[in-house]
Amino acid sequence: MKLLCAPAEVRRLNEKEFLRVVLYGQAGADDRGSAGAAVRADIRRARLAPTRKAWDLLSIALSVMAADAAGRRNLSPDGWTREFDLEIAVAEPTLWNELADLVTDALAFLTTDRWRLRFIAGGAAPSPPAEHIRPPENAVVLLSGGLDSLSGAIDLAASGERLVAISKTVRGDAEKQVEFASRIGTGLRHFQLNDNATVPGGDDTTQRARSIIFLAFGVLVATALRPYNSGGALPLYVCENGFIAVNPPLTGSRVGSLSTRTAHPYFLTLMQDILDAASIGVKIRTPYATKTKGEMLRECADQLLLRKLAGRSTSCGRFQRFNYRHCGRCVPCQVRRAAFLAWGEDDPTEYVYEDLGRDDPDYAGFDDVRSVGMALAAVKDGDFEQWLGSALSWPRLDQREALKDMLSRGLAELGTLHAHYGVK
Template identity: 30%
Template sequence: MKVTVILKENNRDLFSLAEENTFYLDSIFTDPKTSKLKNSIVEHDIYSFLTKKKDFKLCPNDLIGDFSNIAIAVYAIDQTCNRAKFGYYGWSRYINLHIPVYNCKKWNDVKEELENTLSFLSGDKWILNFRECLEPFPNFLTSAFSPKKVCLFSGGMDSFIGICDLISKNDSLATVSHHKGGNSGELSLQKKITTQLSENNKTKNILPYNFYVQGKKNDILTGEKTQRARSILFLALASLVANTSSKTTSIVIPENGLISLNLPLTPARGGSHSTKTTHPKFISSLNTIFKKIGIKNMIENPYRFLTKGEMLTKVNSNKFVIENINSTLSCSKPGYYEQWTSKSDIGIKKQCGHCVPCIIRRASLYSNGLDKSDEYVKNVFNTDEKYDDYNAFKIAIGRFSNVEKIKLTFLKSGHMNISENEIKKYIKMYDRGLKEVRKFILQK
């Protein structure tokens, strides 16, 4: 069942389609207060950052503006379009996007590549229809803050380590976070950690951008939990900040290689059932598209060849990191239990303890002598309960018993614009990462 999404250039944009299951949203350059859409499929605060007069002011160029509009449309429908209802066999959806852009020819030149990149990311069929914007690109005032680096910050352990590394080498840094509301507590956690970072680095300039973007459900779009396309929004938000700094300021994704590859732990988790948020194929494809259309703010992951434990070992001498690592949230199920229903978060266990990120987190801490089971809601070594991801890791340890088996599964992702040497590094890293998890699991 096809779903159509139309992004409006502005309040004067009359483009529409009389098709079933057609939904609308505004450009990020439209003031939400003046919107004429009654049933937009997204709400956000991006416009407020574009119109600020002091700190946090954004002034991207037209190419980044185009990319951000594409990304927010992708994110909005990915979050709201239920796979069980609209997906083929309850999974892969057919999504048709109509996007006004300021650089129509450039985007049409990479149309097929971008469609394939989105399909790899989310496991859906994406059709992109670009039309030329009818009015000039908005003229934004320039921003005074020009950070040396822009780093994604989810509030997780990897991003915390990444920021600490970057701020030790640079005098200015912008962190980019995204929150959706709800009971996960992600915004308060992100603010708490960035405040700690600023207090610990008083001679450095750290500017934390906390963006709010949330898909809006309705009677037809009832919501989707998989979040396969969230990373493209995250990168678009970071690109707005990086491009404001300069045309060449890079975007840093601090993510360990084991999570980035995210090879299916069991055969049933293959294909689109495994997230590809920072997979090298996705990142290299997006960087290639950027180069072709003229975006110079490249995406980089300096930890792509390191396991999570190795990332922690690398900064083990940093007392601040070790003392505050428990403030970070790696869990993919925040709010899954009732740990967020209390009025106070003092002593509350934030991590579920049994999802894939929690197990990798515990394994990395265990390898550095820092693991404590009582800091999680559930202990995976509790034999009275069955934990799917814990058992999946046991299967994966046997399934990927040597590097050749890892290589075969890795290459099933298809062509990647990376060297043979990089492929070898990824495979060796994954082998080390799985052994890290194996060591943790076999302790009992």
């Protein structure tokens, strides 16, 4: 699939061999896509002045989001792997063409697709507002509305970090993002941004690329902070528990479509390579890479605040599908429920499917519940290494043994959950 992703000022609007995606504007025709229609106005309204390279990274991320939505996996030869050929307008095309292989490697790992990228001129970053500001905070934290990002941000604020919170606006989570930011510490400076990626013909629902836009929003704001211009690398915190970040395939059948890599340590290493090669002074930090979700909750520095807010957070992979309620049976819901048990606090979350022990296709027989049960059975039989398989085989993974231990503890938390409900 070929896409040309550029602002409307790049006057190539009717080249039929491409899906034309208008960056930072409206599509203007039914056969075009668009992405980032509001984000430049949002940043200008906030009187921020991000760097040109950060704007270029955002343009790349917006283009990837549009491609991810447009490419239909069911139309690919193998029913999954897509091929993308993108031309993307940036302010510094020479630099990004030199880095194209790094970017495609990261995207290939993230989405399990094949990518070809070519960067063209015409994506000039907007001029900074005449009265722009340089906020004094010295770190950025991604605040999704999820339980991990909530717990992590509470922890970081309690440790004395001066944080700016960045949220990707998602229906059902926007209000809680605002609430969380306002109640952490003395209140965090908070920006909610949206890619607004739309394409003709509907969206692919697998959304494997979604973390790249979240990171790009974080980098964009990070480069506008006062300490960024003082040299060094400004921290960008990704607060995800290690079990979900690695997301080991629970069974052999879950290696592809059911194992996302949005916060995988290898993907974040590749993203850091891109930032370093582009001389963007932002350091991605994952302080909970070797922690389970239960350990994150149990060790959070402000237990009172976490208890007040935890039930409002979102973990479910099907939250919108169930009318903004947790299903209770998907893998993220099971990890959440296991974490509350490990924490030792009552779980106030209302789950659509509460009693996982009920022996029918909606509960214990549901694919995700059964997959967790199969993983637990394999480990119980003494085959932890065999179950783990190639989950940690990727190069340049720091703390490999610590990650292995964390995955074992994460499975144990899930085992306690299944035992609690009598799942067989």
